[in-house]
Amino acid sequence: MKISIPQAAPHVRNPGRVPSLMTTVLIALSPITLFAVYQFGWPALNLIGLCLLSALLFEILCLYSTGKPLDTYILDGSGMLTALLLALSLPPHAPWWIAICGSGFAIIVGKHVYGGIGQNPFNPAMLARVALLLSFPVEMTHWTQAAPLLSTAAPSFIEGLQITFQSSTAFDGLTAATTLGQLKTDLSQGLPLQQLTEQYFQPLDSSLGLTAGSLGETSSLLIAIGGLYLLRQRIFSWRLPTSFLGSLLLLSTTAWILAPEIYASPLFHLTSGGVMLAAFFIVTDPVTSPCTRRGQLLFGTGCGALTFVIRTWGGYPEGVAFAVLLMNAMTPLIDHYVRPRRYGRSRTGTPIKRPLWRRIREFFYTQPKSPSSGSDK
């Protein structure tokens, strides 16, 4: 028997692998995906399918052009995850080219330009979403009232195809604003907030997902279930979602208590828009968030605070994507400065000091003995 290459320890490994991690996240996303299809019908299914398929093609294109082995990388699931997250953040009746542009941007510019999986500084799905929002504001803010699949109000299969591929307005879907968008518009018209929220914000509907919004951002409850599953599977630590939601909650509560007529309630903030999806699936993206525990707390807190700031004072109704991207940019900095304390060292890296009493005792310690040693000279 001859082993030519020395391989370092360990000689046993944990069975976890990257593809299985990705699969677990995809499983956690499945309830909200199914719910999106149920709620928004055929157009939703079309969009999700388009995103996944085009992401796969773009992925193959990138891997082929960079000369990386297709078999290893194509099945690692990271591209699928990005595409699904992007699809879930699109408006249900978005046209086909939005989906393709989005996944192309996410895969090529968001990921492979930086060197592929693990190298991207920004969350690809969020990057694509922001790019789409800035480039095609009309299509990206065209929201429709939820119309459950097979209900009378829902578009049929043919109508679904028309919506997605012909940008047809033939289907008489009820357009509706998201709660966040509505709030922004009405507040700018100087209407009192109290009245507005009572009018269109029902916390229960909002948590269950019976409102208008992006495909996968409506049902906070289902997202939370998926997130808790991931937490249980130890895919991510509790620190990121908790600090994100915590800082958003804290800021919104403070503002709400101080001036309830201008600032929306914390419950409103938590259950509307992409907050829940971001808390469990975007902020927790390992590639673009810090490695250390304290770094993660810092990152999550920053995301929450920025979300609140952009939502409240910014020009866009929804700020999660911007907040996450801004904090992504901070991640290398956080990882550089926030490091765990090493054994036997202080936080600054200097050796820890021994207790004073021990040094004093040593000073007076004498054991009158010959200087024996291990040598047997």
Place this chain on the structure above:
Amino acid sequence: MKLFGFRGGVHPEALKQHTADHPISTLPLPAALYLPLQQHVGEPAEPEVSPGDYVYKGQLLARSQGQISAPVHAPSSGTVVAIDEFPAPHPSGLPVKTVILETDGKDHWSPAWTTPTDPWSLRPEEIAREVGLAGVVGMGGATFPSAVKLGQSLQYPIHNLIINGSECEPYLSCDDRLMRERAPQLIDGIRLTAHALQAKQATVAIEDNKPEAFAAMSAAAKGINQLNVIRVPSRYPMGWDKQLIRIITGREVPVGARSASIGVCVHNVGTVYAIQQALCAGTPLLSRVITVAGGAIAKPQNLEVPVGTLVSEVIKYCGGLNEEPARLVMGGPMMGQIVPHTGVPLVKGSSGVLALTAREVDDGPERPCIRCRRCVEACPVGLMPVEMAARLRADDIDGAVDYGVQDCIGCSCCSYVCPAKIPLVQYFNYARGVLDCRQTATRKAQQTREMALARQQRLASQQAARDARKAAKTEDKAKNNTKNNIKNTRPASKNPDRPASGDDAGTQHKGAAANIIATDSRVTDIPLQSEQLS
């Protein structure tokens, strides 16, 4: 007893059940033993025997040299066949100087050998000396000469002696069996060690997945003051000495300091057993208990083997191999070293032989890092393996040093949990190897620079001396000339303007001679310098 918290660690599957329930059996004496002269940290031992010599069991084969070193003894009687280069139990498979002993099967002790009278009457420094003479080294794998550790009580007051019975490595159960079967000897060894260190108390730490060993040790320790047997949680790397110190005392050993500096000393149970054997039975370290396990071994078990037995002998005794192993490991699967083939000897620090199948190794293709930070969570030291590996991938060793790669203990937790199967530990081993080489090179450069400077100064002073002589000579000649010119008159004044071509030639000739003399004197100087070097 209250335990303190600690950081990191992983939970590998223990897989000890195949070996832990069988009693230790003894390997029949092999026909030949291969005893490397360096089985320990520090200077290699110096051979005391020559090829052809007949040696008795327990006879000194090589004596220790230097402060940190350990002697090597003959594990059985027989003839020294050769003292030659032989493959070392090391991943590189490079050769090391080895005493090759052909055993005669008689296992004769030297006629002069006697059992010690009363180890309990020995003074602490005598215990340390005896242990040093017996060649005892750290048996947990560190192979640091135990006598050096025992001698530390001279510098530091030791408060707590911690006996490491955690055996956190998967597969291995040799310490477990030792504690179950030889608890009374171990307790004696602990008491002697504690006496040598003048330790106030001793604590035996056993992982809670070894209830039988805990029961046996508790029973044996009953009624002994200041000797606690405690259970610690099963979590790798519980057996890292500094981890144990943190858990038991709540304190950390400062970087660069020895654990004795905070009043703690950690010894492995195997070491304590060897100490007891050396002091009470007068037996130097001749054999050790090892675990032979792994999916490819037909009959996994614990064996007491003489030091120097070839791995192939051990595997043969254990029924051979079921299948071709993917990796042959000496030690545990987490920190053990891969060995290139079965033709390498077992040494004092070998705690096991594992023949692992590909299924057990479970080493998938390496994928890119997704920064899942499991390595950061698992690192017991508090390093960021993800960042260090990213820098080392680009050969940026200084960048990795900035992230503390020099503090890495090589426990393999990070590689174990890595879902991308990145050989993180090898990256860090590589970095530490390069750092070591750099340090050696820098030290050598510093020394050679000093030597070069000394030489330049010496040449300069020789030149100066030559010049002075020449000047004196010129003066002399001038005087003589004056004398010749002005006979029987008083000495004349100096005549610097006078050309002195003939003199110059003479001085040059003398100068060359002086140079040769200087060369000779340098020859005698040099050994001194080289001693400083080594």
Place this chain on the structure above:
Amino acid sequence: MITAVTLLTLIGTLLGLGLGAVNRYLPVKEDPLRESLSALLPGTQCGQCGYAGCRQAAEALAEGTASVNLCPPGGPLLVQQLGSILGREEDSSDAGSRTPVLAWVNPDLCTGCTKCLRECPTDALVGAAKQLHVVLDDACTGCGACTDVCPTEGISMQEVPLTLTNWHWPNPQHQDSGPPKQGAV
């Protein structure tokens, strides 16, 4: 208008003061590059680089007229260090292929002429007239100065053999085979 002028003046003054203060209190040492370079070089003045001594070689390096692999005694380590200090990594690409060497006296050829003894910059060669000379490995820098003067060509440079003490793990990234590398083509 006046506000803007005042403001700019103020800013300019403040920045100027700041610069002055930095210059005053955080002085840059005189040519730290040359210092650090000559600290890295062996200092044995063997002259193999073609310069009179190590200081001159350091100056040439600092000016950029010399290659980072000019110094044979320094070995690959020095090439790497110089390369990283001077930011000339491309020159150090062949560093890995050069292993450190030591002088070795062939006992069959040595006549005991002591010529090499005089040449060695670190006194690493020992011996006496008409006696076999020996190289002290710990003191030899591998500069090769002795090989040139040996009348019998009895001194050669030998690669330092790989032993357990100088072996170290290879970088997995450069290991010839084994697990596929990250981003492998």
